[in-house]
Amino acid sequence: MDWSDMFFQDWEGVLRTVIVGILAYVTLVAFLRISGKRTLAKLNAFDLVVTVALGSTLAAIILQESVALAEGAVALAVLILAQFLVTYTSVRSAAFAAAVRSEPALLMRDGAFCERTMRRERVTKDEALSAIRANGTRRDEVDSLILESDGTMSVTLHR
Numbered sequence: 081m082d083w084s085d086m087f088f089q090d091w092e093g094v095l096r097t098v099i100v101g102i103l104a105y106v107t108l109v110a111f112l113r114i115s116g117k118r119t120l121a122k123l124n125a126f127d128l129v130v131t132v133a134l135g136s137t138l139a140a141i142i143l144q145e146s147v148a149l150a151e152g153a154v155a156l157a158v159l160i161l162a163q164f165l166v167t168y169t170s171v172r173s174a175a176f177a178a179a180v181r182s183e184p185a186l187l188m189r190d191g192a193f194c195e196r197t198m199r200r201e202r203v204t205k206d207e208a209l210s211a212i213r214a215n216g217t218r219r220d221e222v223d224s225l226i227l228e229s230d231g232t233m234s235v236t237l238h239r
Contacts (some may be wrong), residue, residue: 126181
């Protein structure tokens with residue numbers, strides 16, 4: 081094994097990475113501008129998967145010489161189109177929306193844990209308490225703790 085290849089192979093590869101990287105990035109930004117803000121909204125698990133897939137695809141385009149820019153651009157377009165179709169259909173069909181996205185879950189009410197929901201959602205008491213502390217509040221101030229469909233936890237306080 082030639083250890084020097086680990087750090088530098090040739091200038092052609094570096095130049096390809098720079099040129100394809102810039103063009104792939106510009107292509108992705110253009111596609112995202114065309115598709116609208118909803119494409120990267122972190123509203124549910126499906127949105128997160130699309131965001132991660134876009135990043136992974138961009139990395140593959142930039143770093144893998146076997147992936148041509150045109151093929152990568154098509155892959156990005158396919159992911160964005162799939163996201164558009166899912167969200168378009170979700171807005172128009174409640175049954176489809178229910179199948180694709182999760183609903184928020186009540187983890188705590190009036191300072192008491194909802195044990196069954198926490199087990200179902202696989203959330204520990206420590207994680208719930210951490211979310212409460214991150215909100216700058218104490219457990220006795222909490223009216224409700226909700227696990228949102230995007231995986232974040234929302235805290236509402238007693239009035």
